[in-house]
Amino acid sequence: xxxxxxxxxxxxxxxxxxxxxxxxxxxxxxxxxxxxxxxxxxxxxxxxxxxxxxxxxxxxxxxxxxxxxxxxxxxxxxxxxxxxxxxxxxxxxxxxxxxxxxxxxxxxxxxxxxxxxxxxxxxxxxxxxxxxxxxxxxxxxxxxxxxxxxxxxxxxxxxxxxxxxxxxxxxxxxxxxxxxxxxxxxxxxxxxxxxxxxxxxxxxxxxxxxxxxxxxxxxxxxxxxxxxxxxxxxxxxxxxxxxxxxxxxxxxxxxxxxxxxxxxxxxxxxxxxxxxxxxxxxxxxxxxxxxxxxxxxxxxxxxxxxxxxxxxxxxxxxxxxxxxxxxxxxxxxxxxxxxxxxxxxxxxxxxxxxxxxxxxxxxxxxxxxxxxxxxxxxxxxxxxxxx
Amino acid sequence: xxxxxxxxxxxxxxxxxxxxxxxxxxxxxxxxxxxxxxxxxxxxxxxxxxxxxxxxxxxxxxxxxxxxxxxxxxxxxxxxxxxxxxxxxxxxxxxxxxxxxxxxxxxxxxxxxxxxxxxxxxxxxxxxxxxxxxxxxxxxxxxxxxxxxxxxxxxxxxxxxxxxxxxxxxxxxxxxxxxxxxxxxxxxxxxxxxxxxxxxxxxxxxxxxxxxxxxxxxxxxxxxxxxxxxxxxxxxxxxxxxxxxxxxxxxxxxxxxxxxxxxxxxxxxxxxxxxxxxxxxxxxxxxxxxxxxxxx
Numbered sequence: 092x093x094x095x096x097x098x099x100x101x102x103x104x105x106x107x108x109x110x111x112x113x114x115x116x117x118x119x120x121x122x123x124x125x126x127x128x129x130x131x132x133x134x135x136x137x138x139x140x141x142x143x144x145x146x147x148x149x150x151x152x153x154x155x156x157x158x159x160x161x162x163x164x165x166x167x168x169x170x171x172x173x174x175x176x177x178x179x180x181x182x183x184x185x186x187x188x189x190x191x192x193x194x195x196x197x198x199x200x201x202x203x204x205x206x207x208x209x210x211x212x213x214x215x216x217x218x219x220x221x222x223x224x225x226x227x228x229x230x231x232x233x234x235x236x237x238x239x240x241x242x243x244x245x246x247x248x249x250x251x252x253x254x255x256x257x258x259x260x261x262x263x264x265x266x267x268x269x270x271x272x273x274x275x276x277x278x279x280x281x282x283x284x285x286x287x288x289x290x291x292x293x294x295x296x297x298x299x300x301x302x303x304x305x306x307x308x309x310x311x312x313x314x315x316x317x318x319x320x321x322x323x324x325x326x327x328x329x330x331x332x333x334x335x336x337x338x339x340x341x342x343x344x345x346x347x348x349x350x351x352x353x354x355x356x357x358x359x360x361x362x363x364x365x366x367x368x369x370x371x372x373x374x375x376x377x378x379x380x381x382x383x384x385x386x387x388x389x390x391x392x393x394x395x396x397x398x399x400x401x402x403x404x405x406x407x408x409x410x411x412x413x414x415x416x417x418x419x420x421x422x423x424x425x426x427x428x429x430x431x432x433x434x435x436x437x438x439x440x441x442x443x444x445x446x447x448x449x450x451x452x453x454x455x456x457x458x459x460x461x462x463x464x465x466x467x468x469x470x471x472x473x474x475x476x477x478x
Numbered sequence: 479x480x481x482x483x484x485x486x487x488x489x490x491x492x493x494x495x496x497x498x499x500x501x502x503x504x505x506x507x508x509x510x511x512x513x514x515x516x517x518x519x520x521x522x523x524x525x526x527x528x529x530x531x532x533x534x535x536x537x538x539x540x541x542x543x544x545x546x547x548x549x550x551x552x553x554x555x556x557x558x559x560x561x562x563x564x565x566x567x568x569x570x571x572x573x574x575x576x577x578x579x580x581x582x583x584x585x586x587x588x589x590x591x592x593x594x595x596x597x598x599x600x601x602x603x604x605x606x607x608x609x610x611x612x613x614x615x616x617x618x619x620x621x622x623x624x625x626x627x628x629x630x631x632x633x634x635x636x637x638x639x640x641x642x643x644x645x646x647x648x649x650x651x652x653x654x655x656x657x658x659x660x661x662x663x664x665x666x667x668x669x670x671x672x673x674x675x676x677x678x679x680x681x682x683x684x685x686x687x688x689x690x691x692x693x694x695x696x697x698x699x700x701x702x703x704x705x706x707x708x709x710x711x712x713x714x715x716x717x718x719x720x721x722x723x724x725x726x727x728x729x730x731x732x733x734x735x736x737x738x739x740x741x742x743x744x745x746x747x748x749x750x751x752x753x754x755x756x757x758x759x760x761x762x763x764x765x766x767x768x769x770x771x772x773x774x
Contacts, residue, residue: 204581204585204666204667206666206667206695206696206697206698206733207696207697207698207701209584209589209667210585210589211582211585223738228739241585241586241588241589242586242589242590280582283581283582285581310580310582310732311728311732312554312578312579312580312581312732313581313582313583315554315555316555316580344724344727344729346722346724354640355640356638356639356640356641356730357638357664357729357730357731357734358636358637358638358639358640358641358642358664358693358719358730358731358734359638359639359640359641359719359761360729360730361638361693361694361719361720361722361723361729361730362638362641362644362717362719362761364722364723365719365720365721365722365761366762367722368721369759374722377723377727377729377730379730382616382639410640410643410644411618412604412617412618412639412643413616441647442618442621442643442647443618465762466644466761466762467760467762470762
């Protein structure tokens with residue numbers, strides 16, 4: 092789960108991390124009021140999940156009320172298109188109006204889960220304000236790391252070492268930076284983050300240490316214990332089909348191709364996409380129906396697949412373990428009656444109750460269903476059908 | 479021989495009176511696994527539907543039954559605690575089936591288990607099976623072939639459940655038996671990983687080769703590749719799922735995500751091939767590739 096920049100800022104503020112004065116607005120008039128209140132230069136920033144805001148013109152430094160009006164009106168009435176949004180772009184509903192500060196130097200501070208060491212790691216760099224992936228690739232020694240102890244967290248001396256690595260020598264500034272690092276770690280642990288990042292953290296010409304931009308991702312497995320995060324959730328920013336699938340306990344991700352996939356198990360679902368590609372086709376989606384799938388759940392899965400109008404054929408690939416082949420067969424027959432398939436459906440079933448499932452499909456005698464013997468046969472058949 | 483579990487292994491189930499726990503315990507017993515009891519707080523002193531004694535705590539269960547392994551079906555919010563309880567009670571191996579456990583919970587639980595010297599399989603996994611002897615988990619038993627029933631025996635290590643069944647089925651259909659199959663799970667922080675299990679299979683006299691099934695996310699496969707190049711002499715065949723997965727999207731499993739350019743299938747496949755591993759392009763070619771590798 093993701094939250095907007097302004098929400099991440101709120102969580103940082105709560106943890107004692109200083110940020111420039113700011114307000115969140117939804118109209119141009121509100122933007123002007125916020126500008127008057129801040130009483131100085133501001134940065135107007137579109138609140139969307141996608142990156143690439145700056146290049147798209149959705150982050151603007153404004154000196155006057157006229158500039159604020161122009162920027163706010165533009166952002167609220169145009170869709171933002173960037174590398175991350177796709178060509179159709181996304182609508183902007185909220186803006187952050189933040190006091191602009193005179194920056195002397197920029198830093199990077201983040202906490203992220205280190206999978207191979209099985210604990211969170213704090214990463215800092217003097218090269219703030221740029222993409223950290225680029226720094227990691229071109230100048231890895233510029234990133235300094237300290238790992239959290241699984242039970243004790245970040246220890247005092249580690250904070251000191253990180254602050255020193257950032258080059259803070261002034262006592263007051265060093266103390267303020269230490270507080271920022273501790274605050275970010277607190278947020279990470281308290282809210283089960285997958286990533287908590289301040290980029291950039293800045294030192295102003297006046298010697299203040301401030302978090303200018305923040306990004307946070309949360310562990311979806313842990314949101315059940317964070318009502319505050321659930322309240323922050325913005326369903327309008329999520330893919331609507333993915334949300335609908337979620338409600339039906341299905342794991343669905345839309346892709347660009349034209350072959351719909353219905354599979355049990357995440358690994359097999361990915362492998363099914365791979366084998367379609369290997370045989371010259373293009374998957375329209377990732378869809379894992381899960382182990383405890385019901386007939387109704389599987390019918391909903393077919394509805395979701397078919398609501399993607401790009402879909403020209405469907406591949407059903409089930410290796411029954413906990414999930415039973417006859418459940419899927421029942422769903423196929425019901426879906427054929429209820430929704431009606433207007434595209435060919437290649438069906439490959441193996442595992443638990445497969446004989447019963449095959450018998451059911453045979454008796455139903457549905458023209459649109461094409462049985463496949465194995466995975467390769469299934470991929471070949473569905474690719475040939477949509478070609 | 480086999481690794482981790484065999485027909486003598488004494489097992490309890492934490493969550494034995496829950497729907498999933500009861501169902502799968504029954505299936506494991508039917509397969510031949512030696513279950514000796516279960517844990518369900520508040521139901522101590524009763525019998526499970528399988529006729530097994532139920533205890534309030536793992537400590538009581540282990541003390542009374544001498545269980546060595548616990549299979550856990552406890553809901554995600556309480557699962558990490560259940561794992562630590564099993565460890566403290568003296569289980570040497572914990573098989574954690576539950577999915578959806580918060581990553582930070584697993585960070586803490588895994589550290590606790592390491593300090594106690596307890597091995598963990600999972601979470602978010604199908605479990606472990608030594609065909610013909612012992613099944614601890616949710617995999618369909620009948621697709622497997624026990625050592626001695628096939629021409630050769632392979633060990634299987636996998637991050638994915640159903641893809642493991644696929645590999646097992648392809649082997650069984652080609653007269654290749656399985657010594658032990660371990661589903662290590664799809665989460666970012668887990669217990670036993672490729673490297674430890676590769677070493678166990680390398681040391682197991684009954685295992686002739688190993689199939690490893692990885693997927694996008696993290697760098698476990700790259701680490702395993704380095705290890706194989708240096709330490710594993712038995713043939714290894716691999717498949718990496720998610721070659722067509724888009725970056726930044728979590729593909730079902732919590733751990734299956736390409737982030738910051740790390741965790742791509744391409745990087746894993748290249749590392750494995752460099753280490754001399756046969757990487758199948760298609761998930762349908764695992765059995766065939768293993769057959770060729772064993773004949774070579």
